[in-house]
Amino acid sequence: MEEHSALDLLGALAQETRLRMVRYLVHCGEAGAPAGEIAREVEASSSRAAFHLAALERAGAVTSMRRSRQIVYRADLEGLGALISFLLNDCCDGHPDILACCAPRR
């Protein structure tokens, strides 16, 4: 992952509403969730939700796909994984102290 992509993705996640959206979508898994449900989950108006979902999609944190009347969003695990790998390996140089934190929790 290139630096500018990592910067876009970091910027996308560095916002409360958007971070919550991503967490929710990761939790929803393969099924994803339609925009309206996401908006309700994070307590945002439809236009605010659309604004933030568009930012997440542009940055590569989520993907979208129309399903009849709704637009279903899913977490982009490839993109998110690439960012974490960038932070871990490129940015932090695979430092052992930091790698240690990646062990499955507890």
Add this chain to the structure above:
Amino acid sequence: MEEHSALDLLGALAQETRLRMVRYLVHCGEAGAPAGEIAREVEASSSRAAFHLAALERAGAVTSMRRSRQIVYRADLEGLGALISFLLNDCCDGHPDILACCAPRR
């Protein structure tokens, strides 16, 4: 790590000059580097460097310590590790596809 700390750290890293500073400091290791050297490395004026270094320190990405006339900065591996762990475990729920990316490169 709490959500608001993660947001602060993500925001701190989501900026080209600051991301480069962190990468350089990780590379410098225990020895760290004085502000002037960091400024030269990222091609920033002293006031611009001070502004960004202060932001990184506030967010917990670097630490600082005066050494005679200079102020030496170091990457805060604990803070950076906590962020990566947050992304991996809290935010992405330790998803196997994402955990896979944490194996030492290649």
Add this chain to the structure above:
DNA sequence: TCCATATCTCAATATCTCTTGAAATGTTGA
């Protein structure tokens, strides 16, 4: 004490980002 060095702080400005509400778009079922 005085000077040079290293860094930080401040104010002004420019730019980006977020929120809001209204209006537009696209989809489905009657």
Add this chain to the structure above:
DNA sequence: TCAACATTTCAAGAGATATTGAGATATGGA
């Protein structure tokens, strides 16, 4: 074809963030 629904787009305003250059602060050596 029309009405209801789901979502996006747009413009305006408020607020946050980044850059610049000048000046302030702190340290060490002559």
